[in-house]
Amino acid sequence: MFSLFPAHDYALIAVILGMPLLGAFVNGIWGKRLGDAAVKLMALVALGVSFAAAVVAFIMLADHVGAEKNEHVKLTWTAWEWMHTTGGYGGSNVPIDVTFSIDALNGVMMLVITGVGFLIHLYATSYMEGDPGYARFFAYLNLFVFAMLVLVLGDNLPLLFVGWEGVGLCSYLLIGFWYENPANAAAGKKAFIANRIGDFGLLCAMFLLAHYTDSLDWNGIARGAHNLILPGEPYRVYVWPLGNGQYTGLLKFLQPAHPVTISAATAVGLALLLGCTGKSAQIPLYVWLPDAMAGPTPVSALIHAATMVTAGVYLICRLSFVFVLSPFVMMVVAIVGAATALLAASIALVQNDIKKVLAYSTVSQLGFMFLGVGVGAFTAGFFHVFTHAFFKACLFLGAGSVIHAMHARIHDDTAAQDVRLMGGLRKWLPITHWTFAAATAAIIGLPLTSGFFSKDEILYRAFVDHTVSPITAAHSYEPPPWIGPTLFWVAFVAAVMTAFYMCRLYFLTFWGDFKGWTVGRPSLLAKEELEHGANGHDHADHEHHEDLTTPGYPPHESPWQMTVPLVVLAVFALIAGFLNPGFHIVREKPMDHWLEPVFKAATEHAVLFGHGNDEAWAEHMELPLGLCGIAAFLIGTGLAYYFYVAKKGEPAKRAAEAMPALHQLLLDKWRVDEFYDATVIAAVDSLADTSAIVDKNVVDAILARLTSTIVATAGTLLRAVQTGVVQVYAATMVVGIALIAWFFAAPHASYTVVDDGNDDYVVTAAPGVGYGYRWDSDGDGTPDKASFGPDSTLKLHVVPGKDVTVNLEVKNTFGLVKKTAIHVTRPNAPVSSL
Amino acid sequence: MIPVESYIALSALLFVIGGIGFLVRRNVLVTLMSIEIMLNAANLALVAFNRSGFAHVDGQAFAGASHTGQLFAFFIIAAEAAEVAVGLAIVLSLYRLRRTVRSDEADLLRN
Numbered sequence: 001m002f003s004l005f006p007a008h009d010y011a012l013i014a015v016i017l018g019m020p021l022l023g024a025f026v027n028g029i030w031g032k033r034l035g036d037a038a039v040k041l042m043a044l045v046a047l048g049v050s051f052a053a054a055v056v057a058f059i060m061l062a063d064h065v066g067a068e069k070n071e072h073v074k075l076t077w078t079a080w081e082w083m084h085t086t087g088g089y090g091g092s093n094v095p096i097d098v099t100f101s102i103d104a105l106n107g108v109m110m111l112v113i114t115g116v117g118f119l120i121h122l123y124a125t126s127y128m129e130g131d132p133g134y135a136r137f138f139a140y141l142n143l144f145v146f147a148m149l150v151l152v153l154g155d156n157l158p159l160l161f162v163g164w165e166g167v168g169l170c171s172y173l174l175i176g177f178w179y180e181n182p183a184n185a186a187a188g189k190k191a192f193i194a195n196r197i198g199d200f201g202l203l204c205a206m207f208l209l210a211h212y213t214d215s216l217d218w219n220g221i222a223r224g225a226h227n228l229i230l231p232g233e234p235y236r237v238y239v240w241p242l243g244n245g246q247y248t249g250l251l252k253f254l255q256p257a258h259p260v261t262i263s264a265a266t267a268v269g270l271a272l273l274l275g276c277t278g279k280s281a282q283i284p285l286y287v288w289l290p291d292a293m294a295g296p297t298p299v300s301a302l303i304h305a306a307t308m309v310t311a312g313v314y315l316i317c318r319l320s321f322v323f324v325l326s327p328f329v330m331m332v333v334a335i336v337g338a339a340t341a342l343l344a345a346s347i348a349l350v351q352n353d354i355k356k357v358l359a360y361s362t363v364s365q366l367g368f369m370f371l372g373v374g375v376g377a378f379t380a381g382f383f384h385v386f387t388h389a390f391f392k393a394c395l396f397l398g399a400g401s402v403i404h405a406m407h408a409r410i411h412d413d414t415a416a417q418d419v420r421l422m423g424g425l426r427k428w429l430p431i432t433h434w435t436f437a438a439a440t441a442a443i444i445g446l447p448l449t450s451g452f453f454s455k456d457e458i459l460y461r462a463f464v465d466h467t468v469s470p471i472t473a474a475h476s477y478e479p480p481p482w483i484g485p486t487l488f489w490v491a492f493v494a495a496v497m498t499a500f501y502m503c504r505l506y507f508l509t510f511w512g513d514f515k516g517w518t519v520g521r522p523s524l525l526a527k528e529e530l531e532h533g534a535n536g537h538d539h540a541d542h543e544h545h546e547d548l549t550t551p552g553y554p555p556h557e558s559p560w561q562m563t564v565p566l567v568v569l570a571v572f573a574l575i576a577g578f579l580n581p582g583f584h585i586v587r588e589k590p591m592d593h594w595l596e597p598v599f600k601a602a603t604e605h606a607v608l609f610g611h612g613n614d615e616a617w618a619e620h621m622e623l624p625l626g627l628c629g630i631a632a633f634l635i636g637t638g639l640a641y642y643f644y645v646a647k648k649g650e651p652a653k654r655a656a657e658a659m660p661a662l663h664q665l666l667l668d669k670w671r672v673d674e675f676y677d678a679t680v681i682a683a684v685d686s687l688a689d690t691s692a693i694v695d696k697n698v699v700d701a702i703l704a705r706l707t708s709t710i711v712a713t714a715g716t717l718l719r720a721v722q723t724g725v726v727q728v729y730a731a732t733m734v735v736g737i738a739l740i741a742w743f744f745a746a747p748h749a750s751y752t753v754v755d756d757g758n759d760d761y762v763v764t765a766a767p768g769v770g771y772g773y774r775w776d777s778d779g780d781g782t783p784d785k786a787s788f789g790p791d792s793t794l795k796l797h798v799v800p801g802k803d804v805t806v807n808l809e810v811k812n813t814f815g816l817v818k819k820t821a822i823h824v825t826r827p828n829a830p831v832s833s834l
Numbered sequence: 835m836i837p838v839e840s841y842i843a844l845s846a847l848l849f850v851i852g853g854i855g856f857l858v859r860r861n862v863l864v865t866l867m868s869i870e871i872m873l874n875a876a877n878l879a880l881v882a883f884n885r886s887g888f889a890h891v892d893g894q895a896f897a898g899a900s901h902t903g904q905l906f907a908f909f910i911i912a913a914e915a916a917e918v919a920v921g922l923a924i925v926l927s928l929y930r931l932r933r934t935v936r937s938d939e940a941d942l943l944r945n
Contacts, residue, residue, distance in 0.1 A: 722945055730856060
């Protein structure tokens with residue numbers, strides 16, 4: 001096995017990557033003809049084999065790690081050499097190859113993508129049953145998994161970018177999967193465009209890295225990273241004026257007294273951060289993710305919760321050694337994360353659409369991850385990616401199961417997702433209920449669940465960590481000491497809100513009384529009768545084209561293809577935390593130990609503890625801060641229980657009535673979309689309007705219409721010549737031939753005059769067939785010689801200020817003679833007649 | 835022996851007759867015949883020059899020993915035959931289409 005797949009040529013990656021691509025290809029090309037059963041088989045086999053290969057690769061990686069004493073082990077495979085570019089220093093060659101690698105970091109990602117991906121594919125085989133686009137759906141979904149694997153397994157930034165764009169494309173295609181509804185298509189477009197803005201940042205970062213580090217693959221960037229913080233002005237990035245240009249003339253007032261510069265590390269970090277905020281839905285580009293819920297629920301679970309949106313966090317982890325070079329960027333990452341966590345959590349408090357709540361919850365949790373990596377706790381941030389993949393996928397799939405059940409009853413896409421119409425569903429959906437409860441417990445931080453450990457670690461590290469530049473530079477930025485505690489308390493409030501809104505969602509959905517009886521259609525049975533003995537499982541044969549005037553069935557539990565993934569994910573949501581438990585429950589945290597080689601280089605000198613790297617203080621703070629985390633859980637959960645179970649939603653109503661403006665503001669999502677509409681989108685629209693005016697009045701009117709008028713007029717005039725009589729054309733031809741014959745029969749006395757230096761000029765007559773020349777070098781009208789000779793050049797001596805006239809006679813074969821006078825005037829020389 | 839100039843004069847006369855016939859007559863059949871006359875004028879010039887010209891073999895000149903002019907004439911005769919075959923076919927279909935063989939009435943491409 002080891003000899004078959006050596007670490008430097010690890011071709012097993014081809015299987016991991018190739019199977020989903022094959023699935024996408026087969027289902028995309030032949031899916032309609034194959035039928036749903038074959039499509040299902042192809043998609044599941046593709047993901048299953050890919051997952052199995054990923055497990056094998058992971059085990060082999062662990063073996064290598066064990067054998068090499070925890071060095072940063074990589075299994076690499078170069079598919080082919082792609083292209084070369086030129087670096088900034090000495091024009092060195094920067095190879096860009098299609099190389100994939102597996103190391104400790106993306107090995108875990110790979111397992112999550114293929115493993116959770118497989119479960120969600122299994123779920124989707126049932127969830128999407130009967131959809132006319134069944135094959136298309138699985139083709140897209142397989143393609144997404146392929147692109148996501150390219151993203152995480154790519155060994156250089158351009159290859160990551162290929163995957164990055166690939167997942168963006170699949171995300172767009174799947175958000176707009178039901179494109180007949182214009183709202184869905186618009187949501188897809190919004191996601192795509194918001195991501196484009198982020199991609200611009202990623203591209204800029206790529207150019208800067210190629211310029212400064214002379215490399216684009218991970219090892220090369222790590223080797224050249226020190227170039228990013230070289231001291232001295234030439235190595236810095238000129239923010240204003242851009243590229244250290246000069247403003248002159250009217251724009252001179254724009255020229256600053258001192259150019260504004262930042263270190264290359266800061267520029268790269270900020271550009272990368274822009275890319276990450278786009279893909280990972282952070283402020284300011286988070287607005288696309290809530291709208292992305294227009295896609296089918298398995299898509300929300302796989303792409304918009306478990307995998308794609310964590311790509312930004314992955315990229316920050318992957319390039320952690322670049323980020324830590326600029327403590328300022330680290331601080332910005334942490335602030336963006338904390339602010340997003342708080343903002344999204346506050347919106348989630350009042351939303352009524354079950355998927356919208358989960359969407360804002362995802363944005364908020366991604367904020368926690370950014371906070372984690374921003375304070376230098378890369379392992380903690382990445383661990384939250386890992387645990388979040390399980391519990392958020394479980395929550396989305398559970399929500400899908402609930403919507404599935406509700407849809408069978410209500411037959412209205414919007415109403416089926418409204419938590420106000422749910423309630424008491426635990427009676428009919430026992431498995432969904434228990435798995436949803438487990439995942440909720442994990443996300444709100446019930447002690448010993450996965451979310452508890454991962455979130456508490458982030459909160460703790462936000463408080464105690466202090467990032468400094470690993471190399472003391474004159475420009476290095478020192479984050480203020482109050483930033484850590486501030487981030488902690490912001491995250492604490494966000495955690496309280498998380499506990500509150502998740503419990504609110506859980507209680508409203510599964511507890512209390514079912515409120516959906518009267519929506520859309522009458523019930524089949526009396527309400528009491530249903531509650532005492534009706535069993536939803538008997539009515540699994542619901543049809544989606546029923547007559548809505550007849551009574552509907554009660555909600556029912558989903559089939560096994562949907563419940564099995566739920567159970568597996570719920571189990572992982574509960575126990576995955578023990579891979580990295582805090583509070584010294586185990587002697588060595590397995591995840592910490594596993595990822596140490598990846599992050600050691602970055603964090604060793606850059607991430608210190610606060611209070612002047614006081615390790616004892618940090619140790620001492622762990623328990624009280626952990627208790628704060630538990631307190632956040634207790635406060636949020638207790639409030640939600642009091643609001644929605646003990647008092648049946650009364651206090652929530654009263655609070656909303658007491659502060660109607662605030663409530664409306666939260667319901668309107670802080671009106672950020674409206675703000676963007678009024679500023680960015682309005683600006684682009686007005687630019688488009690201006691361009692349209694220019695297009696209509698300049699391009700269309702002058703360029704296009706004027707040109708066409710000229711052509712049409714010329715055509716009208718020339719049409720008169722076009723008689724259609726053959727003899728007229730022939731006569732025209734005869735005239736043309738006669739003219740050409742005359743041109744060749746007549747002699748041509750053309751010449752050139754060349755300055756030969758020393759006041760000498762050489763006159764050269766043009767050659768021709770049978771030409772003879774006769775010169776009159778003194779210009780008196782009498783030729784020098786009586787006969788025509790072959791000498792075609794004449795040397796002249798012209799002193800400055802003098803005029804010389806020379807006569808040239810040319811005689812051709814037919815005896816025709818042409819005479820021309822040549823004036824050579826100083827100082828206006830040389831002259832030419834050609 | 836008749837000097838070559840006489841042949842060339844006859845050839846030029848024939849060519850001019852053919853050219854004028856082509857330009858002034860409107861009957862397509864006559865037009866075709868004019869073309870034939872022009873081609874034959876060229877043929878006459880070729881064979882006449884061939885007779886009076888010299889072939890150069892190993893630096894020595896031999897009067898009337900070259901056959902290039904005759905060969906050319908044969909090629910032109912073959913091309914003429916093909917041209918007439920196609921030309922008459924065109925005239926025939928023109929007549930079927932327009933019920934005329936006058937070239938000034940066959941002016942579908944006018945203006």
